[in-house]
Amino acid sequence: MNEFGADFESVLAELKKASSKDYHFADGRILGSMCTKPIDIAIKAHAMFLEANLGNPGLYPGTVEIENELIFWISKLLHGDGASGFTVGGGTEANITALWIAKKVSGGTEVIFPKSAHHSLQKAADILGLKAIEVGLTDNLQLELSEVESKLSKNTAAVVAMAGTTEFGVIDPIEELGELCSDTILHVDAAFGGFVIPFLKDLGHTLPSFDFEIANVDFISTDPHKMGMATIPAGVLLIRDAKHLKKIAVSSPYLTDPRQASLAGTRCSAGAVSAWAAMKFLGREGYRNIVKDCMDTTEYMARRVREIGLDIAMEPIMNIVCINMKAPEKVQFELGKLNWKVSLTREPKCLRIVVMPHVTRKVVDEFMPDLEKVCKGLKEI
Numbered sequence: 001m002n003e004f005g006a007d008f009e010s011v012l013a014e015l016k017k018a019s020s021k022d023y024h025f026a027d028g029r030i031l032g033s034m035c036t037k038p039i040d041i042a043i044k045a046h047a048m049f050l051e052a053n054l055g056n057p058g059l060y061p062g063t064v065e066i067e068n069e070l071i072f073w074i075s076k077l078l079h080g081d082g083a084s085g086f087t088v089g090g091g092t093e094a095n096i097t098a099l100w101i102a103k104k105v106s107g108g109t110e111v112i113f114p115k116s117a118h119h120s121l122q123k124a125a126d127i128l129g130l131k132a133i134e135v136g137l138t139d140n141l142q143l144e145l146s147e148v149e150s151k152l153s154k155n156t157a158a159v160v161a162m163a164g165t166t167e168f169g170v171i172d173p174i175e176e177l178g179e180l181c182s183d184t185i186l187h188v189d190a191a192f193g194g195f196v197i198p199f200l201k202d203l204g205h206t207l208p209s210f211d212f213e214i215a216n217v218d219f220i221s222t223d224p225h226k227m228g229m230a231t232i233p234a235g236v237l238l239i240r241d242a243k244h245l246k247k248i249a250v251s252s253p254y255l256t257d258p259r260q261a262s263l264a265g266t267r268c269s270a271g272a273v274s275a276w277a278a279m280k281f282l283g284r285e286g287y288r289n290i291v292k293d294c295m296d297t298t299e300y301m302a303r304r305v306r307e308i309g310l311d312i313a314m315e316p317i318m319n320i321v322c323i324n325m326k327a328p329e330k331v332q333f334e335l336g337k338l339n340w341k342v343s344l345t346r347e348p349k350c351l352r353i354v355v356m357p358h359v360t361r362k363v364v365d366e367f368m369p370d371l372e373k374v375c376k377g378l379k380e381i
Contacts, residue, residue, distance in 0.1 A: 023341055028363040032343030034166070034192050036356040038231045038274065045277035046231040052269035054087065058256020063269050070276040074236055077198055078220055080212035084242035086262055087272035090235040091191035092120035094221030097237055097263045099124045099158055102185040104247035108157030114143035114172060116165040118189060130157055141165070141314070143172040149180055158185040163210040164193025167345040167352060169318030171197065175209050178216035187219040194222025196318050199291040202284070212240060224275035229282065229290070234271030290357055294319040298355040301364050308372040309381035313350045322350040325380055334374040340367060
């Protein structure tokens with residue numbers, strides 16, 4: 001990088017050069033990400049609120065109104081009329097905050113979550129000094145209820161369940177888990193599923209309950225910057241009982257609000273407004289259409305995978321296709337040399353493709369010959 005201090009055009013030129021080295025969703029080569037290109041109205045909304053800071057709300061009353069309406073809409077989407085919450089910088093911040101509140105409310109020293117949980121739960125446990133207790137999975141990759149029951153104790157601060165695992169899109173048996181957690185805080189990580197499951201149900205898919213419809217669900221996190229079509233970062237943490245927020249509130253006399261109850265001081269205001277704009281513009285029908293298109297392409301991808309002699313690990317629950325491989329790391333490496341960015345699962349080890357809105361049938365048709373060529377070269381088929 002050059003010395004500091006340069007004219008406007010040369011600065012832009014350097015930025016364009018750096019951006020040209022990046023992969024972009026619009027190119028259709030990113031097949032392993034749960035994010036996508038935001039819709040235009042979300043991008044424009046983000047740019048309008050670059051100087052807003054919800055961490056100092058008295059200066060930004062209009063932005064606060066937007067955030068409050070966003071929380072109301074997402075709460076309603078997730079059967080949580082009356083739930084409280086706030087925007088965060090994504091699922092990791094939401095999970096850390098949820099467990100922070102749970103620790104303060106319960107006094108517990110342990111957190112239980114499935115082996116399929118997002119890696120942010122390990123981060124959260126480490127930061128908060130909680131003992132992480134991982135429980136095993138059933139044959140269909142759901143959290144093992146009997147193991148949770150055996151691990152629950154007076155030391156349990158919270159149990160965390162997944163509504164759309166990062167790797168396979170699996171929904172844990174949250175309704176049954178709620179019955180086990182009548183006296184324990186239950187947090188649902190719906191970072192991906194929160195903007196997918198409700199619309200799959202609208203489309204007639206039979207899926208289990210996962211949200212505030214279940215009486216003992218206390219917290220839910222979801223990420224509008226994934227299937228919500230907002231800009232990065234835009235996450236939300238919802239809390240059934242607002243009084244729990246008092247447990248993490250600290251004095252902030254130099255700000256416009258004398259008490260602050262969030263992990264971040266400066267909060268992702270532009271992302272929050274972007275999420276509001278996406279929801280306001282798309283509405284339920286718009287999201288339903290996006291999810292339908294993604295699922296149609298997911299089914300097409302799964303069919304094409306089978307046609308070239310490969311097998312998928314499980315029938316897609318959401319817009320994720322996981323392909324059985326003997327050596328998925330090698331396939332991933334070879335596809336990378338062809339500029340395809342795919343990802344891997346942990347257990348079982350598979351090649352993972354997330355069929356986001358930028359992954360169209362045209363992209364699938366371009367990808368499949370390269371996948372077939374690589375797999376034949378490595379004797380996977």
